[in-house]
Amino acid sequence: MGWLWSSSSQPPPQEEQPTAPSLEAPAAPTAQQASTPNDPADTQLQEFLQLIHTAGDESSKPPSSSSPPTTTPSKDTKPSVLSWLSQKATAAANNKPDEAPILDPLSESLLPTEMSCAQTFELAWSCSSLGGQFMSMYRHGNMRECSENWDDFWFCMRTRAYSGPVKADLIKQHYRNKAYRKYGGDKPSSEDVWERRTEKVPLGSAFSTPLPVTEEEVSAARERMREEERKASIRDAENI
Structure with a gap:
């Protein structure tokens, strides 16, 4: 049984291992390829950084002793937020009534x-809402201007x-x-229809003037009172 553990004298033929392909090192990217971003966000970041560097270079330059440079605004230049706000504030100041x-x-x-600031806000909000404008279109046939309501609200907030x-x-x-x-001024008002009061109505004197009563009205009132008394007597008799 020794042949079970015997081994051949000749070593088994070695399998030929496949030779790995030679890996060549990739060429280093050029400076232009490295600096070119592929993502739009990277492009915006590069533009933002370039804008910061440009602003820093301009601020570091000493002012020349010659005449100050005159810059002409370009048509393509977009107005900044501060300039827009200043224009709005100037327009509001100019339009302020006397x-x-x-x-x-x-x-x-x-x-x-x-x-009441809460009441003025509710009026302005309801005017600007879809339901408020729909109601204005239904009643008046046009859109309603809500700037006066918002002016009341902001005035209330300033003076609170x-x-x-x-x-x-x-x-x-x-x-x-x-x-x-x-x-x-010359704008139409209710005084074109009736004269305004020149003094206050004394307290308790409103709606105190008796109305003229005719004989027909007196007789009709008496007839109604008799009818009510007759109905009341009938109800009392039924309850007994």
């Missing part, structure tokens, strides 16, 4: 001295820190200017 004159004592006493007579005077001036813009 202060309304002081009214007569009766009209001055009717001007409001209080203002004040108190006492100072705040009351500011609110009165605000409503005085609103009335002057609508009805001041």
Whole structure:
């Protein structure tokens, strides 16, 4: 049985191993290829960094002693946010209406001295909403301008820190200017239809004048009272 453990004297033929292909080192990318980004975000980053370097170089240059350079704005140059805000602020300042004159004592006493910021916001928001504009189209046939409502809200927010007579005077001036813009000068107002009151109505005197009553109305009222008494007597008899 020794032949089971015997081994051949000749070694087995070795299998030829496949030769690996020679790997050549890739050529180093050129400077142009390395600096060219493939991602659009990288392109924006490169432009941003270049803009920073350009601004730094311009700020580091000393000003020349000669005449100051005059720069002409290009048509393609987009206005910055600060310039846009300054233009809006200047336009708002130029469009600011003049202060309304002081009214007569009766009209001055009717001007409001209080203002609710929550109420003004709700009015402005409802006016600007889709439902508010739909209601305006349904009632008036056109879109409604809501700038006046938002002006009331922002005025209330600016004056909420004040108190006492100072705040009351500011609110009165605000409503005085609103009335002057609508009805001041030669603009049409309700005074074209009826005369305004020159004095306040005494307390308790409103709707106190008796109406003229005719004989027919008196007899009709008596007939109604008799009918009510007759119905009441019938109900009492049924309950007994």
